[in-house]
Amino acid sequence: MLVLKNATAVQFEPAMVQQHIDIVIDGDMIKAVGPNLAAQYPQAEIKDMRGKLVMPGIVCSHNHFYSGLARGVIANIAPSPDFISILKNLWWRMDCALDEEAVYYSGLICSLEAIKSGCTSVIDHHASPNYIKGSLATLRKGFIKAGLRGMTCYEVTDRNGGAKEMQAGVLENIEFAQLIDSHKAKADEPYLVEAHIGAHAPFTVTNDGLSMMSEAMQVTGRGLHIHVAEDRYDVTHSHHHYSQDIVERLDSFGLINSKTLLAHGLFLSDKDAQILNERDGFLAHNARSNMNNNVGYNQLLSRFNNVVLGTDGIGADMFEELKFAFFKHRDAGGPLWPDSFMKNLFNGNQVLARNFGAKFGQLAAGYKADLTILDYVSPTPLLADNLAGHMAFGINSGNVDSVVVEGRFVYEGRQFPFDIAPIYAEAAKVAKRVWQNMDNLD
Template identity: 40%
Template sequence: MDEDVTAVTAGLVCAHHHLYSSLARGMPPPPKVPANFLEILENVWWRLDTALDLDMIEWSAKLGALDALEAGTTAIIDHHESPRAIEGSLSVIADAVNEVGVRINTNYGITDRHGVDGAARGLAENDRYLTELAAAGASQSGLRTGMVGVHAAFTCSDDSLAAAADLAARHGVGVHIHVAEGPDDIGVEDRIRDLTRDEWLLIHGVHLPTDHGLRGTIVHNPRSNMNNSVGYADPARFSNRVALGTDGIGADMLAEFQLAYVKQRDQDVSATPDAAWSWMASGWELFPEALADSVTWSYSTIEPWHVAFTPTIRAIDVDINGEPALRDGVATRVDADEVRAKAAEQAVRLHRALES
């Protein structure tokens, strides 16, 4: 192979991210060791999202976007929650990600965990942001879009689920919702089946029956599912389109593809890299603007049978929306050292809040 030859592809898409979790690295241990998935939520993620303020959200989003850019991911579909800093949070995220140069689709994940008023405020933030996007119109150039978010059905009343579906329909977008991730959400398909539409993103689907009858794209997050010990989704069994996300553990989609493949093969010796590659490629159907972006890689052949067995493939140059965003592995629109330093400062604030 000629080492001087490099491959060029479209920008990659992370079909499910939690940018607010970018500051979680190095966070203090939870007050008790979680024994199951619900305790992971209660003792880790629900404590973290409650501690967030708008400054933390801004720098967490910038750090997550920078990580994505350096991995050749030019479009992120984000799912956000910050119950003490709801109003304006989606615009803060969009501004921060776009400043790095990356495309963003974000939403606020409503929940009744903080009462009816909390759910209503989450819906209002989705409505405000989507209205803001509609007013901006074509000037956004595909750099920011949105959906309506739902945390998970088991944390929402039927009325809240119906309200989210209605708001999404009024704005002509889909709903982005965690579905059957853990055993606490088993049977969710019966609650949302009549609400779902083709534009919906159904995240995880680990405990969905194969014949669930839900409309929408199922987003597989193998690294997160393994980390949370919730089981294997076996996404090849679904007739729905399947896409690939990270659930907040970075946005390196080539690495996520590699893990998706080896996890599938661990369950089925006949599996090849092609299925997992098709899941990653589905991101372009969800965020087609990324097809106009350009990534030059450190390796000569970006295709499933090469990437599955080739470690540390890096993005060298990235152009987004026709403008340079990465050159020789270095971000061109922001100072990467400053982003990481400012994010570290906010992480210290966040971790202190968690300790208290």
């Protein structure tokens, strides 16, 4: 039993700020929340929060851990005047340069940095065409080592090896979901990692691939995670080759449901939005990535019922992502205020709930003890009514003091429970080799 004493309890949805609160944690669950509870649990370990903000854990709802070794990449990258060129010249060379060791270190580094930024969960989307089989289990090792909750999947695509590559990607997704099911049956292991059935994007998956993915979803009970309409080319390709809107095409194969996670969606049609809403699926908004790739802005975010926030591989700092999402929206003349984007950040907990079969996102009995702890001190009142304003204009990842996942401190007092210096040193060596591999692909 653990009691976090004298916390400032903060919650996004419904918005809440309460001072002098004790949070009682029993195993991986919150047992009780309220004032002066510590005395009721004399045998519990007591940690005095000294007024620090304690909130439900932050979720990054779309990321690419395989980009973990791309920071400052030095390689012969040709000029890339459009989105497809960026994919071909950078990312599709980067993922082809990854092997087992590189996948492990990219995943572990990204897991550590996510925790350091205040995340308790990350929903990942993976690609390593020359190391498909076993790649997701390798990523899982990084999640477990760091103590991060999350999900991952392999992006099914035909861009390198046609039907054979699609089959290998689908099989990796199925085998990983089965691996997760086997681990869930072991009571002595933490249940930290779940699975999606992943795909790159509709323009690199044929109808045969979609059919295989539909069967995989039925066999495993998992949902789809895929990029859609990140660039207009995806929409044009769907109309040209299949005479369908993108989500309409996916839905015709039974791929859209309440576990579906579509990333980007800048150019989806009204029909697409209606289908996603009717199926109660999610759209992941990635403001910084969209800006970086110059693909445009999603002017109609408000038409989607379930919007979540992700980074698309630009780290896992969700405090920064929320700010960019709001500021870019305002720059584009949008009508939404910070509270809408705080709700989007909260919605990542709903993705977790539907996949882990547990409750996330509130400081209440019966919810998972995934918590982000901040030492934010404000010169102005912090209230439920202005919490979103503090998120947009004040609170940042530099305030992250500690992170609790599954009831256990995985980061405390700005320190990990193990030495991370050797990990970073080895990752730097692996990164240099990956960059060299990229040039050797030419």
